[in-house]
Amino acid sequence: MELIAHRVSLPLKTPFVTSFGAQDHRAALVFELIHNGITAFSEAVTDEGPFYSYEDNNTAFHIIEAYLTEQMKDVPKPVEFLNRVKFVKGHLMAKAALEMLLWDYHAKVEGTPLYRYIGKTNGKAQIGISIGMADPDEMRKQTSKAVELGYKRIKVKIKKGKEEEIVGNVRSAIGDFPLSVDANTDFTLEDTEALMALDKYGLVYMEQPLDHDDIIDHAELARRIRTPICLDESIVSRDRVRKAIEAKACTVINIKPGRVSGFTESLAIAKLARDHGLHTWVGGMLETGVGRAFNIALASSAYIDSPGDTSPNEKYFEKDIVKNPFIMEDGFITPMDGPGIGVEIDRDRLKKVTLDRVRLL
Ligand SMILES: [Mg+2]
Numbered sequence: 001m002e003l004i005a006h007r008v009s010l011p012l013k014t015p016f017v018t019s020f021g022a023q024d025h026r027a028a029l030v031f032e033l034i035h036n037g038i039t040a041f042s043e044a045v046t047d048e049g050p051f052y053s054y055e056d057n058n059t060a061f062h063i064i065e066a067y068l069t070e071q072m073k074d075v076p077k078p079v080e081f082l083n084r085v086k087f088v089k090g091h092l093m094a095k096a097a098l099e100m101l102l103w104d105y106h107a108k109v110e111g112t113p114l115y116r117y118i119g120k121t122n123g124k125a126q127i128g129i130s131i132g133m134a135d136p137d138e139m140r141k142q143t144s145k146a147v148e149l150g151y152k153r154i155k156v157k158i159k160k161g162k163e164e165e166i167v168g169n170v171r172s173a174i175g176d177f178p179l180s181v182d183a184n185t186d187f188t189l190e191d192t193e194a195l196m197a198l199d200k201y202g203l204v205y206m207e208q209p210l211d212h213d214d215i216i217d218h219a220e221l222a223r224r225i226r227t228p229i230c231l232d233e234s235i236v237s238r239d240r241v242r243k244a245i246e247a248k249a250c251t252v253i254n255i256k257p258g259r260v261s262g263f264t265e266s267l268a269i270a271k272l273a274r275d276h277g278l279h280t281w282v283g284g285m286l287e288t289g290v291g292r293a294f295n296i297a298l299a300s301s302a303y304i305d306s307p308g309d310t311s312p313n314e315k316y317f318e319k320d321i322v323k324n325p326f327i328m329e330d331g332f333i334t335p336m337d338g339p340g341i342g343v344e345i346d347r348d349r350l351k352k353v354t355l356d357r358v359r360l361l
């Protein structure tokens with residue numbers, strides 16, 4: 001067998017601006033597993049720096065190379081792999097990269113598309129869009145265009161001190177179209193008044209206003225404001241969801257398989273959340289066509305009820321590393337029907353954007 005890590009740098013069409021900075025390319029770690037005539041792929045959701053979470057590409061690579069690769073030798077089922085790597089504390093993004101590689105591999109062994117292999121499916125994913133910060137005219141333009149393109153929900157990034165200006169501007173551009181905001185942890189409970197001021201805009205939810213690993217303060221904020229709270233960064237496991245439900249910290253959950261150690265945990269989180277009446281959707285980390293295919297497969301699960309941040313590839317990249325990018329129709333994307341994630345890798349393109357490749361096994 002072969003296990004290869006490709007370090008990729010794929011330019012973004014336009015810089016993506018959030019409360020923690022601007023990004024003009026996707027620095028991805030793409031993994032390839034070749035075994036018994038099957039080739040599987042996956043992607044770590046880490047990036048160059050520890051800004052979204054404590055993990056980055058270098059920590060993920062280190063953890064994978066030093067501790068996780070060893071457990072891949074007999075290509076175990078994903079659940080078995082997770083049990084074996086419990087001795088590594090945290091580093092869920094590193095674990096997810098290999099866990100998802102195993103989902104693609106085993107779905108391909110069965111000859112089944114991943115979105116069917118994972119259980120009950122809706123057969124398609126509802127698509128929303130995540131729009132980074134830009135000047136007011138540009139944000140009016142981009143959000144109005146998203147409505148025209150048929151997206152089912154628009155999310156805009158906000159930051160402290162700019163929140164009402166951004167929301168007011170966008171709300172006046174798109175009328176009563178479903179709108180949410182993502183603060184990426186930029187606020188504290190001391191900003192309650194500023195966040196309360198957003199109540200009048202009728203947002204479908206406010207995503208992760210407070211600290212990246214907080215539950216308790218979000219529960220307090222949820223008591224103070226009318227806008228529903230969605231947790232993203234804070235949700236790293238089904239156990240965190242259980243605590244968030246008990247504390248009444250949120251009514252919406254953003255699931256990113258690459259953040260929660262992969263599909264096993266994502267499916268458990270989605271089921272637990274839906275069983276308790278919470279809304280669920282699948283987020284994104286500017287993934288290339290590889291990671292994007294996993295997100296679309298998950299977003300098609302029957303346990304996902306709300307539109308996700310799973311735009312077609314062309315929103316982010318001029319030319320992706322896959323030959324068969326997703327197309328959005330009437331606000332939906334249908335997952336690939338080939339075995340596993342179903343994407344066909346564009347080898348020439350991959351080679352061109354690869355900085356280096358390392359054989360791990
Ligand atoms: Mg978010």
